[in-house]
Amino acid sequence: MRTGILFLISFFLWSCSVEPTPLLYGKDACHACKMTLMDKKFGAEVVTSKGKVYKFDDMNCMINFLNSGTVQEENIAYRLVIDFANPEKFIDAKDAHYVKSDKIRSPMASEIAAFSKKEDLDASNKEWKGILLSWGELVAEFK
Amino acid sequence: MSSNQLSLGYWLQASRFRLQACSLKLEACDQNFRLNKCFYFIFTILSLFNTISFARTIKIGAKESIRTIKQGIRIAKSGDTLLIKSGIYREGNIVIEKSITIIGENYPVMDGENKYEIFTIHANGITIKGMKFINTGIASMTDLAAVKVLDSKNVHILNNIFRNTFFGIHFSNSSQSWIENNDLESSVEAEHQIANGIHMWKCEHITINNNRIKGHRDGIYFEFVTSSLITNNYSEGNLRYGLHFMFSHNDEYRNNTFINNGAGVAVMYTKNVKMIGNTFKHNWGSSAYGLLLKDIRDSEVRDNIYDENTVGIHLEGVSRTNFDNNQFMKNGYAVRLQASCDDNTFTKNNFTGNTFDIATNGNTVLNTINGNYWDKYEGYDLNKDGIGDVPFHPVSMYAMIVERVPPAVLLWRSFLVFLMDRAEKAVPAATPENLKDMSPYMKPNGLHSARK
Numbered sequence: 001m002r003t004g005i006l007f008l009i010s011f012f013l014w015s016c017s018v019e020p021t022p023l024l025y026g027k028d029a030c031h032a033c034k035m036t037l038m039d040k041k042f043g044a045e046v047v048t049s050k051g052k053v054y055k056f057d058d059m060n061c062m063i064n065f066l067n068s069g070t071v072q073e074e075n076i077a078y079r080l081v082i083d084f085a086n087p088e089k090f091i092d093a094k095d096a097h098y099v100k101s102d103k104i105r106s107p108m109a110s111e112i113a114a115f116s117k118k119e120d121l122d123a124s125n126k127e128w129k130g131i132l133l134s135w136g137e138l139v140a141e142f143k
Numbered sequence: 144m145s146s147n148q149l150s151l152g153y154w155l156q157a158s159r160f161r162l163q164a165c166s167l168k169l170e171a172c173d174q175n176f177r178l179n180k181c182f183y184f185i186f187t188i189l190s191l192f193n194t195i196s197f198a199r200t201i202k203i204g205a206k207e208s209i210r211t212i213k214q215g216i217r218i219a220k221s222g223d224t225l226l227i228k229s230g231i232y233r234e235g236n237i238v239i240e241k242s243i244t245i246i247g248e249n250y251p252v253m254d255g256e257n258k259y260e261i262f263t264i265h266a267n268g269i270t271i272k273g274m275k276f277i278n279t280g281i282a283s284m285t286d287l288a289a290v291k292v293l294d295s296k297n298v299h300i301l302n303n304i305f306r307n308t309f310f311g312i313h314f315s316n317s318s319q320s321w322i323e324n325n326d327l328e329s330s331v332e333a334e335h336q337i338a339n340g341i342h343m344w345k346c347e348h349i350t351i352n353n354n355r356i357k358g359h360r361d362g363i364y365f366e367f368v369t370s371s372l373i374t375n376n377y378s379e380g381n382l383r384y385g386l387h388f389m390f391s392h393n394d395e396y397r398n399n400t401f402i403n404n405g406a407g408v409a410v411m412y413t414k415n416v417k418m419i420g421n422t423f424k425h426n427w428g429s430s431a432y433g434l435l436l437k438d439i440r441d442s443e444v445r446d447n448i449y450d451e452n453t454v455g456i457h458l459e460g461v462s463r464t465n466f467d468n469n470q471f472m473k474n475g476y477a478v479r480l481q482a483s484c485d486d487n488t489f490t491k492n493n494f495t496g497n498t499f500d501i502a503t504n505g506n507t508v509l510n511t512i513n514g515n516y517w518d519k520y521e522g523y524d525l526n527k528d529g530i531g532d533v534p535f536h537p538v539s540m541y542a543m544i545v546e547r548v549p550p551a552v553l554l555w556r557s558f559l560v561f562l563m564d565r566a567e568k569a570v571p572a573a574t575p576e577n578l579k580d581m582s583p584y585m586k587p588n589g590l591h592s593a594r595k
Contacts, residue, residue, distance in 0.1 A: 026382065029430040034435055034459070
């Protein structure tokens with residue numbers, strides 16, 4: 001009986017937790033552009049403090065959504081982007097290193113790739129010769 | 144040879160005139176000697192000309208003197224034809240930078256051995272015809288293709304077969320090219336192992352006609368492609384979209400069939416597109432559409448058939464677009480019209496056997512819906528002019544509820560919902576009052592003769 005109650009309580013607690021959910025490539029659709037996610041090197045996610053998850057296929061879809069004010073700045077729990085060097089792996093959008101180059105073929109033509117490690121970025125950017133950006137600069141660029 | 148002789152005769156005639164002019168100027172000279180010299184001079188020029196303009200055909204095959212395609216390309220000059228005898232060719236990546244024609248006899252097999260890109264084309268005026276491409280390499284960082292065309296013009300890819308290729312045909316920065324009668328099919332389960340069938344990036348004036356594409360990521364993919372034509376293609380069972388269209392203005396797609404694709408057809412961020420006479424069939428799934436239109440303006444959607452799709456057409460941010468003469472049959476939603484759309488007109492469409500004819504998420508009505516046939520219309524036509532006497536409201540109340548609370552669709556076709564819909568018809572409260580067809584047709588509109 002007691003374990004049952006405990007189980008129930010833990011179930012409710014679990015269901016209320018605010019956690020990022022992995023992007024299901026080939027199944028999930030981008031919240032902004034409605035395209036089915038396909039390219040595992042690109043992707044982003046916003047989780048609100050109430051636990052609602054918004055998924056995106058490209059940086060510009062995510063930033064336009066953030067700038068649109070649909071969700072207030074203070075109600076956002078997570079802003080996550082996919083690490084270009086480690087497909088399907090989330091990193092915090094504010095800590096990521098960004099590069100923009102017309103050689104980067106992202107799903108919505110933002111031409112932006114995100115990296116968790118600066119070394120990975122430098123290795124890829126040798127070929128791209130793109131410009132480096134920080135999160136703040138990115139958000140400002142789309143305003 | 145006869146054409147050779149003909150041209151020789153022509154040149155001789157022409158040279159006679161020139162000789163006359165020549166001899167007039169040089170009266171002082173010995174005319175006979177002069178004439179002879181002139182004649183020989185022109186003759187040598189002519190014979191030189193012959194060796195340049197008459198292209199050779201180089202035969203390649205196991206029994207020919209030239210065994211490999213690479214060797215054939217090395218000795219070929221611009222304008223030559225490479226005739227490839229049937230057989231299997233494993234030569235890795237072949238780069239073509241001369242204007243040559245490659246013709247396969249009985250579909251010679253080009254095997255990429257799951258490692259290589261097969262043809263990389265970088266020259267104007269290349270034709271690839273009658274070849275079979277199999278097993279290209281798979282890579283996540285580079286776009287490996289069976290036939291890749293870079294910065295070229297006037298390229299023809301005709302009558303080829305592609306099996307298990309990563310990208311089938313991949314064009315970038317190219318123009319004035321034709322892709323016709325190709326058959327592309329891949330059979331992998333996971334989407335990361337497969338890319339697009341026909342992929343176009345930054346191209347213009349491209350014709351894609353009569354191809355069959357099956358089992359790719361997107362059947363046909365257009366990004367920054369303008370003034371192009373997509374006709375008579377058959378795109379079936381692709382993992383994502385049958386046709387994917389982004390930032391591609393002034394294009395037309397006509398008489399294509401899109402069946403059973405993961406999410407249907409997507410046309411986005413584009414202006415001035417004509418979508419005529421296409422069939423969108425059986426695109427089922429939670430995020431599947433027959434046709435997804437997002438941020439489109441000044442376009443035309445007519446004479447299309449939408450049959451058994453989760454959503455026939457989903458419109459978001461669409462303006463100044465005409466939807467005429469379309470058939471919506473047996474769809475979950477025939478038309479999902481988001482409030483962000485304005486200035487669109489729907490006329491002469493037939494809505495039959497759809498669960499919801501039109502669904503919307505707002506109350507403002509900025510679109511015109513007039514003169515369509517609705518099988519749910521229950522009014523009379525007492526003056527017998529073929530047009531119903533009272534307006535038809537195509538948005539059912541339950542469609543509004545489902546739009547706000549999607550799980551509510553569980554109760555669809557229950558008695559309670561039936562009662563609510565009846566009550567709503569008598570006293571409209573939830574549905575947008577102005578979204579109505581003022582002159583609903585009593586009989587379905589015949590398919591327009593433009594559909595051929």
